[in-house]
Amino acid sequence: MPEEKIDFKKARMKAGIEIHQQLDSKQKLFCGCSTAMQEKEPVAVVVRKQHPVASELGAIDAAAQYEYLRGRSFHYHVFRDETCLVDTDEEPPHALNREALQIALEIAMLLNCEIPAEINVMRKTITDGSNTGAFQRTMIIGTGGWMKFGGKKVPITQVALEEDSAAIVREGENGNGGKDPAEENGKATYRLNRLGVPLVEITTGTLEDFSPGQLQEIAFMIGITCRSTEKVKHGIGTIRQDLNVSVRGGERVEVKGVQELGMLAKVIEKEAARQLELLKTGKKVEKETRATLLDGSTRFMRPMPGAARMYPETDVPPVALDDVWLKQLREKLPEPWTDKLERFKTKLELPADLAVQVVGSDYLDIFENIMKKHPKVNAVVVANVFTSTLKDIGRRKLDVKRLEDRHFFAIFSELEKKRIVKEAIPDLLVNFVNAPDEAMGDALRKLNLTMLKPDELKEIVAQLAKDSPGMAKERLYGIAMGRVRGRADPQDVLKAVERAAKK
Amino acid sequence: MYSPEIEALLKKKGVEAGGRVRVTAGKAEYEGILMPRVVAGDAQSIVLKLENGYNLSVRYGKGFEMKKLAGGARIKHKAADVAPAKDASKPTVTVLGCGGTIASRVDYTTGAVFPAFSPGDMLASFPELKEVANIRGRKLFDLFSDDMTPAHWQAIAAEVAKEIKAKADGIILMHGTDTMHYTAAAMSFMLPNLPVPVVMVGSQRSSDRGSSDNAMNLTCGAVAAVSDVAEVGVCMHGTTNDDYCLLHQGTKVRKLHTSRRDAFRSINVRPFAKIWYEDRRMEVLRDDYKRRGHAGRFALDDKMNPRVGFVYNHPGMDPAYVASLANHFDGIVVAATGLGHVSTNPKGDPLARSIVPALKALVDSGMPVVFVPQTIYGRINLNVYEAGRILEAAGVIGNGCDWTPEAALVKLMWVLGHTKDPKKVRELMLTNVAGELTERTGTETFMT
Ligand SMILES: [Zn+2]
Numbered sequence: 001m002p003e004e005k006i007d008f009k010k011a012r013m014k015a016g017i018e019i020h021q022q023l024d025s026k027q028k029l030f031c032g033c034s035t036a037m038q039e040k041e042p043v044a045v046v047v048r049k050q051h052p053v054a055s056e057l058g059a060i061d062a063a064a065q066y067e068y069l070r071g072r073s074f075h076y077h078v079f080r081d082e083t084c085l086v087d088t089d090e091e092p093p094h095a096l097n098r099e100a101l102q103i104a105l106e107i108a109m110l111l112n113c114e115i116p117a118e119i120n121v122m123r124k125t126i127t128d129g130s131n132t133g134a135f136q137r138t139m140i141i142g143t144g145g146w147m148k149f150g151g152k153k154v155p156i157t158q159v160a161l162e163e164d165s166a167a168i169v170r171e172g173e174n175g176n177g178g179k180d181p182a183e184e185n186g187k188a189t190y191r192l193n194r195l196g197v198p199l200v201e202i203t204t205g206t207l208e209d210f211s212p213g214q215l216q217e218i219a220f221m222i223g224i225t226c227r228s229t230e231k232v233k234h235g236i237g238t239i240r241q242d243l244n245v246s247v248r249g250g251e252r253v254e255v256k257g258v259q260e261l262g263m264l265a266k267v268i269e270k271e272a273a274r275q276l277e278l279l280k281t282g283k284k285v286e287k288e289t290r291a292t293l294l295d296g297s298t299r300f301m302r303p304m305p306g307a308a309r310m311y312p313e314t315d316v317p318p319v320a321l322d323d324v325w326l327k328q329l330r331e332k333l334p335e336p337w338t339d340k341l342e343r344f345k346t347k348l349e350l351p352a353d354l355a356v357q358v359v360g361s362d363y364l365d366i367f368e369n370i371m372k373k374h375p376k377v378n379a380v381v382v383a384n385v386f387t388s389t390l391k392d393i394g395r396r397k398l399d400v401k402r403l404e405d406r407h408f409f410a411i412f413s414e415l416e417k418k419r420i421v422k423e424a425i426p427d428l429l430v431n432f433v434n435a436p437d438e439a440m441g442d443a444l445r446k447l448n449l450t451m452l453k454p455d456e457l458k459e460i461v462a463q464l465a466k467d468s469p470g471m472a473k474e475r476l477y478g479i480a481m482g483r484v485r486g487r488a489d490p491q492d493v494l495k496a497v498e499r500a501a502k503k
Numbered sequence: 504m505y506s507p508e509i510e511a512l513l514k515k516k517g518v519e520a521g522g523r524v525r526v527t528a529g530k531a532e533y534e535g536i537l538m539p540r541v542v543a544g545d546a547q548s549i550v551l552k553l554e555n556g557y558n559l560s561v562r563y564g565k566g567f568e569m570k571k572l573a574g575g576a577r578i579k580h581k582a583a584d585v586a587p588a589k590d591a592s593k594p595t596v597t598v599l600g601c602g603g604t605i606a607s608r609v610d611y612t613t614g615a616v617f618p619a620f621s622p623g624d625m626l627a628s629f630p631e632l633k634e635v636a637n638i639r640g641r642k643l644f645d646l647f648s649d650d651m652t653p654a655h656w657q658a659i660a661a662e663v664a665k666e667i668k669a670k671a672d673g674i675i676l677m678h679g680t681d682t683m684h685y686t687a688a689a690m691s692f693m694l695p696n697l698p699v700p701v702v703m704v705g706s707q708r709s710s711d712r713g714s715s716d717n718a719m720n721l722t723c724g725a726v727a728a729v730s731d732v733a734e735v736g737v738c739m740h741g742t743t744n745d746d747y748c749l750l751h752q753g754t755k756v757r758k759l760h761t762s763r764r765d766a767f768r769s770i771n772v773r774p775f776a777k778i779w780y781e782d783r784r785m786e787v788l789r790d791d792y793k794r795r796g797h798a799g800r801f802a803l804d805d806k807m808n809p810r811v812g813f814v815y816n817h818p819g820m821d822p823a824y825v826a827s828l829a830n831h832f833d834g835i836v837v838a839a840t841g842l843g844h845v846s847t848n849p850k851g852d853p854l855a856r857s858i859v860p861a862l863k864a865l866v867d868s869g870m871p872v873v874f875v876p877q878t879i880y881g882r883i884n885l886n887v888y889e890a891g892r893i894l895e896a897a898g899v900i901g902n903g904c905d906w907t908p909e910a911a912l913v914k915l916m917w918v919l920g921h922t923k924d925p926k927k928v929r930e931l932m933l934t935n936v937a938g939e940l941t942e943r944t945g946t947e948t949f950m951t
Pocket of ligand 1: 028031032082083084085086087099211
């Protein structure tokens, strides 16, 4: 498909975003298992079949489903500390995990949702084997919310708390060669350690008049709103996005499984382009569900399923929400990171992309603490240390995890007192990786990074000028910088050079 | 039930459960189907099933408004009436519903789950059944298995006898799992010389879910029901996998786990058979069972005396409590520790309180006192320790017996239904009637 510029506005592109964010509670949603998902070797495999449950579905549908499921078997990997009888569908669910409920409520509140009077746990029928019970437990935590974005209010239709599904074992793992479950003689293999890990599902309303790039930003903002609670998981696979995309004259298409946020705009763009191309050539856009491929394009997965088939989870009574507790949660709600982002841009004068990087980094906490303790330090310098200098050092095969908060505080304290220049920071960090217990003074002396006094600097530059009379200013500056790098502010060096040249 | 205020509002608006409504509460507005209020939960909130399938509770209070909308759903079960075609080449199996829900129909519009029992429902839920047998069936009663009484056992046994007379080739009893092993023991005593298999099945996972163990248990149960094992059996999952069921002997089976699929285990014996789900193959594990078409004469023998009590012995048991049992029962079963012990205090410890005098008084008054092992596995042996010898001398019944507590309890009810003569009771209790007592225990029978 030619990569031409699409006028998304003219195409009346509409999109909805659904974000699935795993919560970092200690235990799973309905059992006492760890949510760490760290075990690699299964201790057992449980093999199960599933069969259709009679419903209002037509008899033909039911018979087809019966034949389909009859030919399939599900192999579930059991992990010692991350799988229990609840996960293997051998024990009723325990009580709803209050920690997870609290995190989900905080997220719903941060997204300005209405909180229901009580929590009704539902069973959502799932037939692909990714849930041992053939259903996923899910519940509404909030409705009718919104999030500010570029002066507009993005509607948040619903926040739900649910159990994550079991992860399918794919290529490279001891499984079915990465094919779709149905392709391997009807055998699908799943790992049960992800099953039951709490996640919030955040659904936006239908979004119009946003570019794919803006939609990606909205998804990012929702993601960092979740992270405001500091109790959500992060890393690969802990946040997943689904989309629905339509253009004028077409149908709504569901796109599943955008694993990387950075891909979202591309996926929307490619999907809208695919739909427009179909319409242009007189074909129809089918109402269907598509899966995301690595390059951001999509492939047909299945026809769009009908409405979710849900019925109450009778093993978990409705959970009353205590008004006092809700009030306390509201009062103690953390500052949404979306506000933080705004504050970084306006108060700390960070450029937008740097602000986003800081908020998305693992060093957000210490960044803020440093700015609090050393307000006179230039925020851009601090932000750069955490978003790029540390990465550079890491690339040199040095273990930046050996750096502790005290090292950063000491360095930025020196910087604030103008006892070092910012150019000295990389060398100091490397030094503390190698010698974490060295005193700052010793390090500065050893590395020759103690800042020169104005007189000393003047002296050095004057001597250089004297040694090479008539040298061009630029060249003199270069030589001087080479001599004093890390010990003097380049601005001061420049001034000294100007002064020496005048003589 | 909703709170009186909400009920009044619903009445005023003419809204019933299943009706579509729009509800406003403050800024929020919701549309959905009004759900009936479940027992648990906040009576001051109405529950709506939203368009997207979720149930949502909305607090009734200031700013609450409700508008009746057109449409809605009727929360009512309609049986699937697929007339099952009869295949003359296949045997006929009767399915009798004794409570417990083995098949369900879910109405996703309202989220309501209905038990489904008609043969049409069953065949709609378990199409594989018709590959095994022609199925006919009816529901005897609708109750939790914990509500079963000896009177229910008698009713079931009578229905089984009726079906045998009506030439069923096998009978399946659908039953809640909690007391399934009691009913299995009762059927074993009440239905001597069965000409055809009587197979009990249930499900440990509710039948409204696609992962329920119901389909496999019922299918394997049907295979057992058309087999030549003319005994009372319990057919349930053999492992946590959906690989095979075990067909357990009715007097030797026990539920040993609150929730697992493979909760039912044979105690002190091998199961009759393994039945593989995939190919419906029956792998017989014993040869000491009655074959279909044996020479014995079948006759219903359902006399029972339900006045039998069950006592679980424990350290510090109060002798006065034991003595008081005389006021309630015609016979008692004591779950004794170890090889069959209770406090006998032969060494005269000042703190210990022997219950032997209390037990002996019961025995002397003509009341049978039957000992069973609270270890579940193993055999009572009152010859090894002094405590045992004291109890044997006191006249308790059970030395050498490897019965399960439940089989012994049911047997005592059945024996007391036939005789009150202490000597005859003792003799009958110690005689193997329905496989409840064995003379040897194989080494392979523990925790398998
Ligand atoms: Zn678990």
